[in-house]
Amino acid sequence: MKKSPSYLISRNSGWFFCLNVPKEIRRLVNKSQIRCSLQTRLMSVARQRASYLAFRCKGLFTNLRSGEMKELNDQDFQKMISEFFQESVEAFERARIHSGPLTEEAWEKERRGFARLRDDYKLWLRRRDYSKMDGMTEWMMTQAGIPQKDIDHQSFDFKKLRREALKVFVHFLDLEVKRHHGVLLDDVDYLTQPLRMGTPLLSSVKEETSIPISVLFDEFRRERLAGNKWREKTRGANESVAATMIEILGDRLVFKMDKATGRDYKAALQKYPINRHKDKRFKDKTLAQIHALKNVEPIATQTINNHLNKATALFGWAVDQGYLEVNPFDGLRISMGVRVKDQVMPFDRDDLGKIFNAPLYRNNEYNRPHQFWLPLIGLYSGARLEEICQLHAGDIKEVDCVWVFDICEDEERKLKTRSSERVIPIHPFLIEVGFLKYVDRMQKQNRTKLFPELNRHNGKISHGASQWFGKFKRGLGFPERKKVFHSFRHSVISMLRKKRVPDHEVKMLLGHTTGSITHDRYGGDEPVALLEVVKELDFGIDLSHLKFKK
Secondary structure, three states: OOOOOOOEEEEOOEEEEEEEOOHHHHHHHOOOEEEEEOOOOOHHHHHHHHHHHHHHHHHHHHHHHHOOOOOOOHHHHHHHHHHHHHHHHHHHHHHHHHOOOOOHHHHHHHHHHHHHHHHHHHHHHHOOOHHHHHHHHHHHHHHOOOOHHHOOOOOHHHHHHHHHHHHHHHHHHHHHHHHHOOOOOOOHHHHOOOOOOOOOOOHHHHHHHOOEHHHHHHHHHHHHHHOOOOOHHHHHHHHHHHHHHHHHHOOOEHHHOOHHHHHHHHHHHOOOEOOOOOOHHHOOOOHHHHHOOOOOOEOOHHHHHHHHHHHHHHHHHHHHOOOOOOOOOOOOOOOOOOOHHHOOOOOOHHHHHHHHOOHHHHOOOOOOHHHHHHHHHHHHHOOOHHHHHOOEHHHEEEEOOEEEEEEOOOOOOOOOOHHHOEEEEOOHHHHHOOHHHHHHHHHHOOOOEOOOOOOOEOOEOOHHHHHHHHHHHHHOOOOOOOOOOHHHHHHHHHHHHHOOOOHHHHHHHHOOOOOOOOOOOOOOOHHHHHHHHHOOOOOOOOOOOOOOOO
């Protein structure tokens, strides 16, 4: 094992550079020793940095001895920053050249080290904590010929150089992370360009290292999937948002996006057509051509907010990764308040009469079992459409002499929230019209799913059923957005409140959190008690003609 140079010392916080100043020039430097953190725990990196610092310090000592001092001007600042960046890159490149092949474990260890170091520097920059660069700034000024005793930490020049050094090092570490992943970058062009002090960021560096929206989203998606943070449905929704963003803005470089970009995107979303990729009128047309058409309905405010929320999350991650400093989409969400026209309304008595007296029920004109059962189960349980569609035949069981729907989650089936996992007593009317007989048939056929004809689409098993119900209700003259399948759930809530059922019992039935300790969903008297709640669901309509016959 190689012995560390005398000017390289290790401490708990990492490696430090430490070099004694010759006695004859200590009065000029006002120090007996030059000491600074090398900002790394990796010995190979520390050795390269320390070697370079030692070389430059010894050159400084020679200049001090010969009296070759000079005043520091703006060009000197530019030169110091440029050299600092270039020499940092070269030091790391030398370390790579001398390094042997890395095992996967060693590569991952270095990757984490680079990422932690980069994140630390970015955090200091965001918090304007430039003190971390004091030692490096002192060194750069002394190597430029400024005696230590003349360096004023409160001067504008010192503070300016310190901030610029921190900004440059953030970019340098961004480059190093990319190199560590095998991305080849050409440093020559932007390293030879003069740097203007006081600019927000090094635009030449950003131009070379920035990525387009599509690549940013690919990286974001890869991390979310690796961390199991996205379900299939969430993945599909985010992919759709990214595609829409690129359609509106183009696949532009991320670093060029600012608050004005965000405002333009929001304005474009407010004109974005509903069913952009489904409406045959829009096929092969640009957005400008679509806007010129008549009777084009824009997407809903809630949909706009969904797009903005996902864009904010994506670019918040981009800020954390150092691709830009400000999130273009922060604060753009539209405050909706309580807007009656956007609310889902419950089905009233007339609505329910229209639905359950339609030919589908009067003449048994349904083609698949789910078309008969889904509206009825929704009305007499308050369950969400996805919860009903993903039921297994084995989820219909008897607990304490009460037949229940066991709403549960597994690797394939997901629920909206943790409190959604519950049992719902089966309403006596569902049993009366043949529901348990249907379940028995599915079990005898060794069917796993209660509705085997339903298949997943973009992670949702309710996709086809939702489309069917939308077409069904439109045929009955219901408004497009205010009356939907979820209206059954609102009808249940409305009825139970009318019957003055205690709020905590309503929440237990619907799978809302009650703010209390979660009980075993099979424990105590819960199924029996909730059956009494379910029996309160009497909507005052004649359904005596209903009978499942297929």
